[in-house]
Amino acid sequence: MIALNKPLTPDLSTLTNYLTQVNDSGWYTNFGPLHELLTQRLEQYLGVKNLLLVSNGTLAIQVACKALNINSAITTPFSFVATTSSLLWQGIETAFCDIDAESYNLCPLSLDKALSQDEHYEGIVATHVYGNPCDVESLAKVADKYNKKIVYDAAHAFGVKVGGESVLNFGDASTLSFHATKVFHTIEGGAIVFKHKADYEKAKQLINFGIQVDGSLGEAGINAKLNEYQCAVGLTLLDQMESVIRHRASLFNHYRTELKSITEIKLPDWHLGANFNGAYMPIYISDIDRQESIITALKNNNIQCRRYFTPSLDVAYSQQKSFGCGNSQSIAGGIICLPLHNFMSVEDVLVVTYVIKGIL
The missing domain is CATH 3.90.1150.10 (Aspartate Aminotransferase, domain 1)
Incomplete structure (x- = not known):
């Protein structure tokens, strides 16, 4: 049989070495050593800064929107269901505008027309469909025109560049899925790349129950951290x-x-x-x-x-x-x-x- 998809399998010898480190340290989650190492290596490999690992790609979209204070958004109707369902689950007012017939990505002209009719939406959520980058330059112009924030669902776009620049560096935030079916995976997992350091810091608190650096409680958060065993899988596969x-x-x-x-x-x-x-x-x-x-x-x-x-x-x-x-x-x-x-x-x-x- 020629399968539609077949997840990457980590080398067991390398993976065991990482898992042994986890067991020896007794540090299984909560921003452990492998979490920090995978973060550093992904930032270097992808050519990005402010990368935050999270437990899946759906939460990546939700946390990104929460950190950017997006409570209403226009999004693409042509994407995996999680792009929209994550917004609706979060209680984000959601509307759709059309895609470009040639690229299958959110159409800048349709977006401009939609916002000219109703400017109250706070954000734009666009998907790089099948790993094909959106027209990021044109979407940025529309966002600037109406003073809107952009979140890119880049679940399909691991390792993709536009003009030599990581596609993850466009917009206010870009989200990745590290589900087992993706090009790169941690079995389950994901990441967010933020344009601004302050948004990254806010999101890092949000995924740890809203606990601030000094241990006090800030804005109500959630548990969306990536554990050390999953980071071990990611580190093993990243070499390939x-x-x-x-x-x-x-x-x-x-x-x-x-x-x-x-x-x-x-x-x-x-x-x-x-x-x-x-x-x-x-x-x-x-x-x-x-x-x-x-x-x-x-x-x-x-x-x-x-x-x-x-x-x-x-x-x-x-x-x-x-x-x-x-x-x-x-x-x-x-x-x-x-x-x-x-x-x-x-x-x-x-x-x-x-x-x-x-x-x-």
Whole structure:
């Protein structure tokens, strides 16, 4: 079987060495030595500052919005459900505006139009979909125009750069997921990268019950810390990341080369200044019968695939305000994600594309 995804497996010898350190120290959580080491190494690897580890990617979005005092936000309808559900769970007033039909990311023109109609929203939450960076320059102009804060859901964008700069350095905060299915993982986990040190310091208190540096209680917080065992997994896997991203990007390029000449398949336009990390391999096919034929053929050849994302979140959460999301609804109805993970080979890609070509 060619699996849709297969999580990275940490080298057990290296992992055991880290776990032995944890057991010897007796420090299992609460900003322990491995937590601090993983923070330092991730900041260095990703080229960022003010990185705060948290226990999952959903809490990363919630803590970022809390630290930035965002109580109402406009977001994208084309993303994994957690982008929106994390806001709603937090009690954040949420509205949707449309995506760009070519990149699948939040559309700056649609956002500008939405804010011109209703300026009361305090923040913007945009996703770098499939690891493809948003038009960060244009979104920044809209945010500045209306004096809004931006949180980027960068769950798919580990190791991605725009013009040589980490995509995590754009906006007021960027959030990462370190779930086992991601390019880099700690089994469960996540991180937030803040633009400003003061926001980072506030968030660090919030994820530790709101306890301040002197031990007194400040604003009510939550427990969102990453424990030492999970940090051990992260430290073990981080050693592999250069080769992992290089391999996944190579597979991604092979897919695009094999499929680009098929007129019935549309591939998303990628940010011209960005690198690939091979997080996902999405294809768009407008014809429903063709979609079903491909899904059936892949299944019959023991190849996994997934409709990802569907439905458009403005449809799933229809009680929330929408400024019109026709592009998202259309694209959500036609996306299929193909297998892509570190344990695949180029030959696997050729098998998958051969089956698709046989249908189309």
